[in-house]
Amino acid sequence: MIGIVDYGRGNLRSxxxxxxxxxxxxRIMGTPQELEEVNGLILPGVGAFADAMQALKEGEWIKPLLRFAASGKPFLGICLGMQVLFEVGEEHGEHVGLGLLAGRVVKFPPGKKVPHMGWNSLWIKQSSPLLEGIPDQSYFYFVHSYYAVPAESRDIIAASDYGIEFPAVVGKKNVWGAQFHPEKSSPWGLQLLTNFGKWVSEGETLSGY
Structure with a gap:
């Protein structure tokens, strides 16, 4: 069973x-207590970094999410849900994230229309079970004005380009993130979700946080 965190900031049903x-x-989960009942977790997200972290705090999600990551079970953040995996977000000031991945989330530099919205291709930087069966330069659907700058280049699994190169897929141990929306990126987005679900169903855990 894969849990989808409902903290009021994501495209849950899609x-x-x-x-x-x-x-x-x-299953869409409305309370942190339900995390104990799932073997994999997706943290979706649409909107602003600070608002997302405030909603997670108000819903008492933060400590349970960190415990889930520490369990070694598969954990996937999507779009804003990927961004809050990092230590700091710079949207409307500096705000603390979940800190599961080292680095910051910053705004695209001047000169490009934001949000970056539409289809863009990936450059696969390293092999990952999350991208199994997905060819290099496959297209995915993005909607975002900020992007992650990981402190560790080894956490970048795939990148894309919008005037500058930015991470599109990140990961460390059992925690992964996708800047694009796989649920809107058929067929390769569905392949990514297939891969994630396969990892969950196999019951494999990695060394957690």
Missing amino acids: VEKALEKVGHEA
């Missing part, structure tokens, strides 16, 4: 339907 389409059972 993620749930995409997982169901590729044959993986999913």
Whole structure:
């Protein structure tokens, strides 16, 4: 079972339907206590970094999410849900994130229209189970005005370009993030969710945080 965190900041039903389409059972979770009942977790997100962290704090999600990451079970952040995996976000001031990945989330430099919205290709930097069966330079759907700058280049699995190169897929141990929306990126987005669900269903855990 894959849990989808409902903290008021994500496209919950579209993620749930995409997982169901590729044959993986999913459930939208409204309380942190439900984390104990799932073997994999998706943290979606749409909106601003500070608002997302405030919603997670108010919903008492932060400590349970960190415990889940420490369990070694698969954990995937999508779009804003990927960004809050990092230590700091610079949207409307400096705000503390979950700190599961080292680095900052910063705004695209002047000269490009924001948000970056639409289809863009990936450059795969390193092999990962999350991208199994996905060819290099496959296209995915993005909507974002900020991007992650990981402190460790080894955490960058794939990158894309919008005037500058930015991380599109990140990961460390059992925690992964996708800047794009896989649920809107058929067919390769569905392949990514298939891969994530396969990892969850196999019951594999890695050394957690």
